Amino acid sequence: MAKQHDTPNLDQLESGPWPSFVTGLKRLAERSDMIGDVLGQLEYSYQTRKGYWKGGTISVRGYGGGIIPRFSEVTDRFPDAAEFHTLRVMPAPGMHYDTGILRKLCDIWDRNGSGLLALHGQSGDMMFQGARSDQVQQAFDEINELGFDLGGAGPSVRTSMSCVGAARCEHSCYSEAVAHRKVMNAFVDDLHRPALPYKFKFKFSGCPNDCMNSIQRADMAVIGTWRDDIQVKQEEVGEFIKAKGRQYVIDNVVARCPTSCITLKDDDTLDIDNRNCVRCMHCINVMTKALSPGNDKGVTILVGGKRTLKIGDLFGTVIVPFKKLETEEDYDSLVELAGTIIDFWAENGLEHERCGEMIDRIGLTNFLEAIGLGVDPAMIAHPRTSSYVRTDKWEEEAEKWRMRHAESAG
């Protein structure tokens, strides 16, 4: 019953120590003709060094996105690969599973698809790869019954990712899992019915190590940080020095601090000039037991990160230097901010223009003004160097700053 093609190129990818996807595909091919022909087409791609899929439009009832449709361009050779769609399904924040739920998902997929499952896509989806058009709805329905929902595709809010964070990481500065879910679930409509200028991605990292690469890959990055002093356990500093030596601490901690604000004193204690600390995490990373983020925790929010198209890669840029994220109101205001940003971009972004590209086009300050945020020196690396600026309203703007400062002081 297994559909077999000669796959001399792919066969070579079965050797070697790393787990082989080819072996898995061959196993599936024994029961799935679709995968048999997909393997054949893949081998053909290897030989001709060209791809043979084309897109199309497929979705489930009520939704516009979430499925990546694939139709083969070489059905004459590989008729059973004619349709090979992917369902993008959002896992729980932090990609936690128990084996029960994983097995149930596998069962559904064996019944209603190819049995090929990618864990996970670069945006964080479970990717159920290989459904015919007539399988898609049923597969979705069963997955949905388990409490999972489709992720994003097309010009929509996209699937989000959050780091393991508070679940296991001592660096975590907020509840990534809660923020992730609260924010995303406030935008299910924008997620399922693509109607935005282009994609919009949230990513949540618990601390500036940014294990989710959010600065470069998220339209809105929420990154944990703190405002007060690094917590130092001086006894543990002593222990660390006993184990590793002073020189190790000097070379790997003191000398590596980007603002040179940490020093090792003669009595083997660490001294940190916290006003100068930029919360880079490095010293904490090295001395996990002795040092920890401060107690007054919260998040920094950056917008506009993305990859290459069309004006070149963009980093996110700070728009909220610090925000507490503890109470319901805190979460609500985070959702509100995200909504304001998406709304403004939805109205002002050009077709296929990411939020960061729009900001680049209209200018950060106009964007901030539009979404109702005041400027702050924490948003810049340094003030302008170009004198080409019109400063008619200098006094007015200066007054805004003074007012905001009087408020926050008062």
Place this chain on the structure above:
Amino acid sequence: MAKQHDTPNLDQLESGPWPSFVTGLKRLAERSDMIGDVLGQLEYSYQTRKGYWKGGTISVRGYGGGIIPRFSEVTDRFPDAAEFHTLRVMPAPGMHYDTGILRKLCDIWDRNGSGLLALHGQSGDMMFQGARSDQVQQAFDEINELGFDLGGAGPSVRTSMSCVGAARCEHSCYSEAVAHRKVMNAFVDDLHRPALPYKFKFKFSGCPNDCMNSIQRADMAVIGTWRDDIQVKQEEVGEFIKAKGRQYVIDNVVARCPTSCITLKDDDTLDIDNRNCVRCMHCINVMTKALSPGNDKGVTILVGGKRTLKIGDLFGTVIVPFKKLETEEDYDSLVELAGTIIDFWAENGLEHERCGEMIDRIGLTNFLEAIGLGVDPAMIAHPRTSSYVRTDKWEEEAEKWRMRHAESAG
């Protein structure tokens, strides 16, 4: 005889400890009606906060530039300020004078002008300020007889500057005075007869301290440097430590090296990882007696520096990482390079487009190719981050590099 206006504003500038230009002008006004009215006009400017000069065209026989013509717009009030032109005259490199020559220049200027002399302009000219149109030629002739020549104005090669350098400074890495004169005097035609797209400035600094601000103010900056090791007199290091203490050396030398390549050893000697030294000069600046530039001296050449108009301030950018400047041939090839650059720019620059703006427009690599220089990683801070580049000719270009390296190795 003295022409007097009330100058209540200017009078206030006669008090205070700094030498007052007003006092000087008033002194001149006693014998020069022109200066009398210029003072009046200046006071008027102070009162109305507006300037009242306009330009025009004046030159000396055979030349097109070198004079900045000024005609008053308020001759009704200040008729004797009607004409107030400036002769730009190039001093010797390093702005050396003996009192004899200075006095002669003063005498000429008292006879043929206002007696107001600015030493020096920001481009390095002696500025003889205040000649009527009918005085200009005679003043020039007499100055020229003394061996001085007009500097630049208009779209031409401009007056150059070189630091005191080898004449008094131990950091000097080449003969600034000689290079300055050789280069400039190869372009007298381009200096005196404005026919270039815009101005072109050379500046010569003997070392990376760049006392001539050449990186930001010269279309072509010639800056001394060295290729071998910093010269260290360890005895003097010892003396320095004796005088200032170890901590001083650690805080002010070791900790300030931009590449952390200098260390103080336990035996009070300094150790420099010269391959990592970027010739920033700092350690040498601090320890003038113990440290000096290496012996294998030469220059780094940067092009394209300038101020604001029209695309914003530009730094010069390295186009020749290192060049010896010792033999006649070395100087000749420097002049030749300058000529090639000016010729290419003269043909390809737009009207009022500085060389650096042209490079920004056409791209550094096209410029380098046009003037016959190969690319080198020393010309960049880091390689490209944008994938928007067409690399058809990769192998060909790689081959160029390999050939150049085989040559320089062989």
Place this chain on the structure above:
Amino acid sequence: MSQQQLRQAVESGVPDAFQYMHPLMARNYGQWDWHDRPRPGVLHHVAKSGDQIWTVRAGTQRQMDTDTIRKLCSIADEFAEGHVRFTIRSNIEFMVSAAEKVDPLIGKLNQEGFPVGGTGNSMSMIAHTQGFLHCDIPATDASGVVKSLMDELYDEFVNERMPNRVRISTSCCQINCGGQADIAINVQHTKPPKINHDLVANVCERPSVVARCPVAAIRPALVNGKPSLEVDEKKCICCGACYPPCPPMQINDPEHSKLAIWIGGKNSNARSKPTFQKLVAAGLPNNPPRWPEVAALVKKILRCYQEDAKDWERVGEWVERIGWPEFFKKTDLPFTRFHVENWRGGRNSLNASTHIRF
């Protein structure tokens, strides 16, 4: 269709994480104190409560058949308390509540062919994309490239012997779904798209294709009397951005779609600010099934980094310290005009100083 089939989707969005979390993690949520790494592939976290958890990280092929996933589930049930999680790099993590459980778990994983590693200063799994297997625009494969490289670099996954973590990404077209990375292997097309004029009229919305081109090289045109597109081949930078919205703009080419290597991308804020990766080599052949030229160069760069960088220095930080001229010397890579940025703002990357190493 029956009523039952017309089920309405429950727009449940993202599920709650706590229901699937290992109970020890849920119990100590937000209360972790410190961690260390007892051996490569194993993390040991201690909570303020005194609770401890050991995590064993194993590599997977990401694109898995359900049997492989079930096998992982069985391992989890037998050796690891029935919970797993996945990392951003498609590694699977098993959490156990006692140190003694670690070794048997590792033994089992290895026996079943799952490498344990990817933690700390190792080279973790390569960020994986779709390629020939599923995408509609790839110039090369993803799964095969990843498998080949991970085979070659296996030892760097199971050991922690790099100066700091090494993150590699690949992207199978110039859209670059793979992220910025310490080392990125990206497609670089070298010829303008060949236009299949017969198809343009039918499948492409011309204005939106025109709008996609970053250098405005595309014009609407009439070809053989039919509406089509025209590319100014001198302007075209061969980025392939026109291909996704208009497949008749055939950019992929077995010969001329090359691979390029970029280094020094960094996402974390540790020590230095995040940085974009920089081009170091291009023109590498797209050579399935094992892309030997790419693998050789990646290994060479890694070797230089390993030998020369200081502890905690990421690839980009290392090169910043030694200087780019030295990098090209050490790796013996040619430096060409293509290395010099000519995209917008490019002048910021020129050397506007005399800081030079000789």
Place this chain on the structure above:
Amino acid sequence: MSQQQLRQAVESGVPDAFQYMHPLMARNYGQWDWHDRPRPGVLHHVAKSGDQIWTVRAGTQRQMDTDTIRKLCSIADEFAEGHVRFTIRSNIEFMVSAAEKVDPLIGKLNQEGFPVGGTGNSMSMIAHTQGFLHCDIPATDASGVVKSLMDELYDEFVNERMPNRVRISTSCCQINCGGQADIAINVQHTKPPKINHDLVANVCERPSVVARCPVAAIRPALVNGKPSLEVDEKKCICCGACYPPCPPMQINDPEHSKLAIWIGGKNSNARSKPTFQKLVAAGLPNNPPRWPEVAALVKKILRCYQEDAKDWERVGEWVERIGWPEFFKKTDLPFTRFHVENWRGGRNSLNASTHIRF
């Protein structure tokens, strides 16, 4: 005209420096070994030959009447071996061959009203431009601004008590003949040019004016039937670049041409690479004859720098170390939208990291 008057210029170019150089300098040309600064305003250089030379640096008003210059010559003849040189900052330097000659020379200079200083970690003379005295486009004066500020900052010229040298520049219009500096005081217009349409037709070459505008805000237009120009006032950034080629584009305004303060320009390569100066304050009134608002702010910034910077830190290096938020806090300056770069490449100056000081 007589034959004699029709003298042909001798295109002698730059004269030879050695003829005017102090003989000790000429003799030891290129052979200097080290130097120190015995006191503010005095440099002591020692040649490899053992020869020594003392340099006394004095401030001048730059725009001097010949009598002042002759006075300086007399001082040089009587106290300083008949040679002088000038620095890039219009200071005069007297060189003497013996230590004993230094004090009398200083005494004489002080007596004649020339301050001795400007060396080492002092604040040297301000880079001087033309202003109302001679230029055709100034919005403010130069000589007066310089004189006022040097009066205020006199003590910083004659003492060496700054962390490192301080270089100040002023520019009397937005063309900025004054260079990049530790502190720069520049004109910043705030209203688009008012066009004197009657004059445009006669005096301006319209295409070249149009071409000068950095934001393409100028269009040729017919006004009252005569060829003139039109400015798109929404686009115009009030840079004044159109004014020099076309004086009817009246940009200068007693009220709306304001002053702005920029800090952190650095030309030297010492330690850090050269940097451009950054805007810190604008909207300051153009207030002759002594510009008190400007002087007060410059002093405030200098005071903060003096108190807080480490030895050898230039103004810009100091701020980089403490961070810009701290700078605005310390100086109590408002931070506004205008501080955020919006010129080309501006995104390079945004904070693309979580590196923040709280």
